[in-house]
Every structure is written in structure tokens, then in C-alpha cells.
Amino acid sequence: MLQIVEFLAVVFSALYGVLLARRLKLDFVGVYSVAFMVAFGGGTLRDLFLDRHPLFWIAAPHYPVIVFAMAVAAFFLPKLPEQTERSLNIPDAIGLAFFSIAGAGAALAEGAPLFIAAMMGAVTGTFGGVMADTICNRIPSIFRPSTPMYATCSFTGALLYAGLKQFPAANGFAAPIGVTLIIAFRLAALRYDWKLPAYSDGVEDEASEPADP
Amino acid sequence: MLQIVEFLAVVFSALYGVLLARRLKLDFVGVYSVAFMVAFGGGTLRDLFLDRHPLFWIAAPHYPVIVFAMAVAAFFLPKLPEQTERSLNIPDAIGLAFFSIAGAGAALAEGAPLFIAAMMGAVTGTFGGVMADTICNRIPSIFRPSTPMYATCSFTGALLYAGLKQFPAANGFAAPIGVTLIIAFRLAALRYDWKLPAYSDGVEDEASEPADP
Amino acid sequence: MLQIVEFLAVVFSALYGVLLARRLKLDFVGVYSVAFMVAFGGGTLRDLFLDRHPLFWIAAPHYPVIVFAMAVAAFFLPKLPEQTERSLNIPDAIGLAFFSIAGAGAALAEGAPLFIAAMMGAVTGTFGGVMADTICNRIPSIFRPSTPMYATCSFTGALLYAGLKQFPAANGFAAPIGVTLIIAFRLAALRYDWKLPAYSDGVEDEASEPADP
Numbered sequence: 001m002l003q004i005v006e007f008l009a010v011v012f013s014a015l016y017g018v019l020l021a022r023r024l025k026l027d028f029v030g031v032y033s034v035a036f037m038v039a040f041g042g043g044t045l046r047d048l049f050l051d052r053h054p055l056f057w058i059a060a061p062h063y064p065v066i067v068f069a070m071a072v073a074a075f076f077l078p079k080l081p082e083q084t085e086r087s088l089n090i091p092d093a094i095g096l097a098f099f100s101i102a103g104a105g106a107a108l109a110e111g112a113p114l115f116i117a118a119m120m121g122a123v124t125g126t127f128g129g130v131m132a133d134t135i136c137n138r139i140p141s142i143f144r145p146s147t148p149m150y151a152t153c154s155f156t157g158a159l160l161y162a163g164l165k166q167f168p169a170a171n172g173f174a175a176p177i178g179v180t181l182i183i184a185f186r187l188a189a190l191r192y193d194w195k196l197p198a199y200s201d202g203v204e205d206e207a208s209e210p211a212d213p
Numbered sequence: 214m215l216q217i218v219e220f221l222a223v224v225f226s227a228l229y230g231v232l233l234a235r236r237l238k239l240d241f242v243g244v245y246s247v248a249f250m251v252a253f254g255g256g257t258l259r260d261l262f263l264d265r266h267p268l269f270w271i272a273a274p275h276y277p278v279i280v281f282a283m284a285v286a287a288f289f290l291p292k293l294p295e296q297t298e299r300s301l302n303i304p305d306a307i308g309l310a311f312f313s314i315a316g317a318g319a320a321l322a323e324g325a326p327l328f329i330a331a332m333m334g335a336v337t338g339t340f341g342g343v344m345a346d347t348i349c350n351r352i353p354s355i356f357r358p359s360t361p362m363y364a365t366c367s368f369t370g371a372l373l374y375a376g377l378k379q380f381p382a383a384n385g386f387a388a389p390i391g392v393t394l395i396i397a398f399r400l401a402a403l404r405y406d407w408k409l410p411a412y413s414d415g416v417e418d419e420a421s422e423p424a425d426p
Numbered sequence: 427m428l429q430i431v432e433f434l435a436v437v438f439s440a441l442y443g444v445l446l447a448r449r450l451k452l453d454f455v456g457v458y459s460v461a462f463m464v465a466f467g468g469g470t471l472r473d474l475f476l477d478r479h480p481l482f483w484i485a486a487p488h489y490p491v492i493v494f495a496m497a498v499a500a501f502f503l504p505k506l507p508e509q510t511e512r513s514l515n516i517p518d519a520i521g522l523a524f525f526s527i528a529g530a531g532a533a534l535a536e537g538a539p540l541f542i543a544a545m546m547g548a549v550t551g552t553f554g555g556v557m558a559d560t561i562c563n564r565i566p567s568i569f570r571p572s573t574p575m576y577a578t579c580s581f582t583g584a585l586l587y588a589g590l591k592q593f594p595a596a597n598g599f600a601a602p603i604g605v606t607l608i609i610a611f612r613l614a615a616l617r618y619d620w621k622l623p624a625y626s627d628g629v630e631d632e633a634s635e636p637a638d639p
Binding site: 326329332365414 | 453459561
Binding site: 048049050051112113115116119130134137138139140142143144145150151152195196197198199200201 | 235236240241243244261274278
């Protein structure tokens with residue numbers, strides 16, 4: 001079961017990366033690198049921060065091979081209809097949930113306190129995408145107020161999970177509850193367009209000023 | 214005393230990040246991530262390079278919580294008058310000095326030679342900002358000839374500090390002298406607009422060519 | 427012999443970085459940082475991924491000093507004639523080959539499987555440039571279909587090297603064969619303009635649409 005969820009998390013993260021890199025019309029090196037970063041970047045950061053070795057994609061080297069094969073296949077994949085791209089949101093939310101809880105769990109196992117564990121969950125779940133956006137020369141989409149909540153769902157679920165793990169009685173339920181919360185929160189954020197407000201420094205954008213008569 | 218300086222270094226670095234992210238009108242995820250990067254990015258790089266674990270913000274997890282609270286507060290903070298922003302230069306210089314000397318000291322403690330120790334000081338003091346600029350899609354400001362010297366002050370002070378540490382007699386004075394030099398150098402660079410010259414590849418920018426009559 | 431090749435690999439990587447940063451008219455901090463990243467960034471990533479310490483430029487601290495001196499010298503260097511810049515392709519290919527085989531060898535020494543070893547070779551050989559491009563706010567050139575094959579040469583040669591190392595009989599030949607393949611492949615790619623095709627998402631660029639009559 002866990003194996004299947006992990007497999008799905010890797011595949012759907014990589015798929016996000018492949019589609020992003022394809023839109024930029026990169027070549028195979030670019031598509032594979034971006035897909036790799038999205039799938040493994042967050043977990044690699046977490047492992048480096050917590051000094052966990054070997055890194056999970058070195059310990060499970062079939063995953064990079066799978067992403068390699070996906071990057072090859074993407075060359076021949078026709079453009080996905082928009083409906084299909086939208087339906088990818090569900091497996092993507094599952095991937096986010098799995099990576100977040102796995103990240104928080106790894107941090108707890110290293111003795112990290114609650115807040116740090118929740119942060120590591122969010123880093124594991126979302127920073128692969130941040131890296132890929134950065135390397136593709138875009139301000140990370142999860143930092144922008146125009147995108148529905150993503151890291152917020154991850155952090156909230158990871159925090160709840162880490163909190164429940166403090167109570168021996170809740171130990172067995174913590175992971176399923178955290179995963180469920182993240183998936184439900186993320187899908188609701190997409191469905192109802194929940195966004196975090198933009199910070200403002202009090203300076204109006206010129207574009208948003210009323211036109212002179 | 215050291216605790217207070219460290220606290221100030223974290224807070225003023227994070228404040229720089231908050232103000233940068235706010236100007237880009239990011240949301241909370243963006244503002245917190247950028248503030249975190251500015252405050253802890255350089256020290257994290259140093260710790261990873263020197264294989265020091267746990268990372269300092271994992272060993273002192275109240276710091277990320279403080280930065281989190283600052284990022285929340287920044288949402289309600291009105292635009293700072295320009296005079297206030299300018300007066301932030303003094304605590305920022307203190308933060309730069311503290312991080313640089315702490316970074317060089319950590320490298321010396323790991324047996325690094327002088328030049329590497331000075332570099333680690335400059336990385337600790339300045340690379341959080343480099344990361345934040347990169348993720349915000351800007352060429353790092355400290356790499357540009359239009360900004361007053363910053364990394365140069367950090368490197369010079371860290372090198373002096375590391376040099377003095379080689380002499381047992383100067384051991385007790387090394388840190389205060391290094392810190393003082395960095396603060397004085399940085400404030401002088403701001404006051405007198407000291408900049409490093411731009412490299413030129415011999416090709417004139419079109420924009421800088423004299424207009425045809 | 428090995429020492430000379432390593433020295434050349436560092437020097438020519440740094441030279442690439444110096445010329446890149448100079449074109450952007452950065453100051454010394456920018457030029458040195460970019461040159462450092464190109465020369466040591468890939469190897470640093472590899473060492474962090476494989477938990478190898480001390481990092482190779484900390485263990486051999488004369489290298490950062492050499493790059494520092496090169497960054498100083500570059501300030502006084504006149505613009506290179508285009509022919510000279512083109513002739514840098516040969517030492518650059520030697521550097522790529524050396525870094526790639528050294529990276530793959532380090533991964534094999536840590537017990538990494540074939541595919542991971544070849545990837546580590548390519549990361550060591552090419553990701554310094556990727557980092558420098560990212561920090562200079564450009565989509566990495568090796569990700570773009572408009573540039574002749576580079577990472578592909580590195581990966582192919584590193585994979586052949588790692589494969590040959592599996593056979594005791596070929597042990598002594600593996601490195602020279604891998605290095606030779608990478609140099610020959612890279613120079614051929616430049617000479618005959620071998621490129622990887624661009625991915626397409628089926629959406630035509632507006633610019634590439636036929637003009638309306």
C-alpha cells in the first residue's frame with residue numbers, strides 16, 4: 001500500500017515537471033532535469049538538512065530510472081486536453097500529501113520539534129516545484145497570491161500529523177488523518193479558489209491605478 | 214551579549230527578506246520562505262559545506278518561529294517611510310558582521326585554512342540574500358557594481374578575524390576587531406558610496422552609446 | 427598527469443564562469459562567485475549527495491585561491507577575439523570529461539549503481555554551469571535545444587566508464603576510454619552541430635505561425 005502511494009507520489013510529481021518543462025520547449029536534458037527536481041528536490045533538501053544518507057533516490061535507484069523513462073515518453077506524448085490536465089490535480093494532491101507526511105515523519109524520527117517537522121513536511125512536499133520554477137526562471141508559483149493554496153495545505157496537514165504523533169493513543173491514526181486533511185484541503189482550495197492574500201507595501205501598482213479621464 | 218547579537222542578526226536579516234518579498238507582492242508562503250532564506254540560507258550552506266549537524270536553525274528552533282511571526286506581522290505593517298528603511302542599515306550591518314565572524318569561526322573550528330574560513334564567513338553573511346534574490350528572479354544585488362560594497366566588507370573582516378586567530382596573543386581580540394571592521398567598513402561604503410567597478414568585456418552597451426545627432 | 431588534468435578542468439571551468447559573468451558586467455564579487463560556482467558547483471552537489479567530506483575544494487584550498495586570482499586577472503583581460511573564445515572549446519571538453527569521470531568514479535566508490543553513477547558524472551560535469559546560469563537569471567543553456575549536446579556527452583561517457591568498471595579485465599581502461607569518448611563526442615557535437623530536439627506541447631508559438639496573407 002505504502003509502496004503504491006510512494007510510487008504515485010514520484011510519478012505525479014515528475015509528470016508535473018515534465019509538463020512544465022515541455023511548455024518551455026526544453027530538450028531532453030532540460031525535461032529530465034526539471035522532472036527529477038520536482039520529484040526528488042524537496043526530499044533531497046530534507047535529507048540534506050537532517051543529514052540522512054543515502055538520499056532516498058540513491059537508496060531506491062529505480063525511481064530515477066522511472067523518471068528518465070517518463071521524460072523519454074513525454075517526447076511522444078501529444079498535448080493533453082485541458083480536462084485531462086485538470087484531472088491531474090487529484091493524483092497531484094495525493095503526491096503532495098504523501099511527501100508532506102513522509103517528510104514530517106522523517107524529521108520527527110530525527111528528534112525535530114513540532115514546528116520544524118511541519119516545515120520539513122512542507123519543504124519535502126513543495127520545494128521540488130520551487131526549485132524547478134526557479135531554474136525555469138519564474139517566481140515560484142506557490143509564492144504568488146494568484147495560485148490556490150498549496151504549501152498551506154501541506155504545512156497544516158503535516159503540523160496536525162506531527163501533533164497527533166505526540167499522543168501514543170493517536171499514533172496509528174496520525175498518518176491517515178494528516179494525509180486525508182492535506183488531500184481534502186488542497187482539493188477544496190482548488191474547487192473554491194482559496195488563496196492567500198497578497199502582501200502590499202502600500203505602493204499602488206501603476207497598472208492598478210484608475211485611468212485618468 | 215552574544216545571544217542578543219545573534220538574535221538581532223536573525224531578526225534584521227529576516228526583516229530584509231520580508232521587505233523584499235513584500236515589494237514583490239507575494240503571499241505569506243512567499244514572504245516567509247524569502248525571509249527564512251535571507252536569515253538562515255547562508256548559515257545553512259556553511260553548515261552543509263562543513264558537515265555540521267544539526268543545522269543551527271534546527272538546534273535553535275525558536276528562530277524559525279520568530280521569523281514566522283515576523284512574516285505574519287509584516288502583513289499588517291504599513292509601508293515604512295524611506296528614512297526608516299535607510300535607518301535599517303545599521304542593524305543590517307551588525308547582522309552582517311555577526312554572521313560573517315560566526316561563519317569564519319565555525320570554519321576555523323573545523324580546521325579550514327584562512328582563505329576558506331574568510332570565504333565561509335562571507336557565504337554565511339551574504340548568501341542568504343543571494344538565494345532570495347535568485348528565487349525572486351533577480352540577479353543578486355551583491356553581484357552588481359551599482360550596489361555599495363557588502364560581501365567585500367564581510368570577506369575583509371572575516372579574513373582579518375581568521376588571521377588574528379592564528380596568534381594566541383590576539384585570540385581574545387579577534388572577534389570584536391573583526392566585527393567592528395565589518396560594521397565600520399559597511400557603513401562607510403554606504404555613506405561614501407564605495408562600489409566595486411564593473412567588469413567590462415569591451416563591448417559597449419547599446420544603451421550607453423552616445424545618441425546620434 | 428591526473429593532477430594536471432584536474433588543474434586544467436578547474437581552470438577552464440572557472441574561465442567559462444569568468445567570461446559569462448563579465449558579459450553581464452558584474453563586479454568582482456559577482457565574477458568570482460560565478461566562476462567559483464561553475465568550477466566547483468557540480469562537484470559540491472555530488473559530494474553533498476554522496477555525503478563525502480571534506481568537500482574537494484576545502485580539501486584542496488589552493489583551487490579557490492587560483493579561481494580568485496583568475497577573477498582578479500579577468501578585470502584587466504581585454505575582450506577575447508571570437509576565434510580565441512571558440513578555441514576554448516577544446517580545454518572545456520577536457521574539463522567536462524575529467525569532471526564527469528571523476529564524478530562517476532566517486533559515486534561507484536560509494537557503492538552507487540550504474541545509472542546513479544552516470545548521473546553523478548553528468549551532475550559533476552555540468553551542474554556548476556546550470557547553477558551559474560540560474561543565478562544569472564537565464565534558463566540553463568544545457569537545457570535548451572538550441573545548444574549542441576553537452577550533458578548528453580557527459581552522461582554517455584560516464585555510463586560507459588561505469589559499465590566498463592564492472593568488468594575486472596576492463597578496469598584499467600575504463601577511465602581513459604570514458605574520457606576519450608566524452609571529448610570526442612563533445613567536439614563532434616560542436617563541429618557538426620548535434621542537438622537534441624525540442625519538446626513540443628502541440629501549441630504553436632505565435633511567432634512561428636505563418637503570417638496571414
